[in-house]
Amino acid sequence: MNARAPEGYDPHAFEPFAVTVDLAVFTVRGSRLHVLLVERGEEPYKGCWALPGGFVLPRESAGSAARRELAEETGLTENAVSAFHLEQLRTYSEPDRDPRMRVVSVAYAALVPDLPEPRGGGDAASAQWWDAAAPGPLAFDHDRILADAHDRIGARLEYSCLATAFCPPEFTLGELQQVYETVWGVELDRPNFRRKVLATPGFVQAVEGAPRRTGGRGKPAALYRAGAATTLHPPLLRPEGRST
Secondary structure (H helix, E strand, O other), X not given: XXXXXXXXXXXXXXXXXXXXXXXXXXXXXXXXXXXXXXXXXXXXXXXXXXXXXXXXXOOOOHHHHHHHHHHHHHOOOHHHHHOOOOEEEEEEOOOXXXXXXXXXXXXXXXXXXOOOOOOOOOOEEEEEEEEOOOOOOOOOOHHHHHHHHHHHHHHHHHHEOHHHXXXXXXXXXXXXXXXXXXXXXXXXXXXXXXXXXXXXXXXXXXXXXXXXXXXXXXXXXXXXXXXXXXXXXXXXXXXXXXXX
């Protein structure tokens, strides 16, 4: 049963608009940062690449819509999608951002490891991982959303222990450093990075046993695993002006 509108309030006095969700989902593949994109199978922008997303249903929250759309448009299982940490990015509400009607979009960002090859579903013709550094022009205002999301996940690495999720269960500090360099797009000073990581309580834990031999000429590197911390105190701030 629908609730009655409060006395004196006329809902028809306001122009209706739609609410959508858009998702910027990143992963590290082949030492490069990649973003999940879908090829639009319907107008507008049919045949163009875009972030996964869609309309929020009348009895659905934005968060639920984000997970539903991600599963539908990529072919990922519901279990895989439910395990993602989707972080609400911001709301995009420019009046002409969608040629169909007034559409307000709630955008989400996620940086997740070990994702399978996606496949198109729903109204997406196909889905694939693209190099986040050069995805090409995207539909709607998704270039702006993608840039904002990239900034957000870069900030998450400064304050959280997320980077260890992209390493093997036992990893070297060089492998951990590579994750930061991939997401941030900067070259880090190796001794300084090592010092900061080891000085951060609970970030990593040394593994007992033989060190791992690396491809270099130096001595074998010590192995570590993720520590018990979830946030970094102090934060591991990215350097400025040292692009790779």
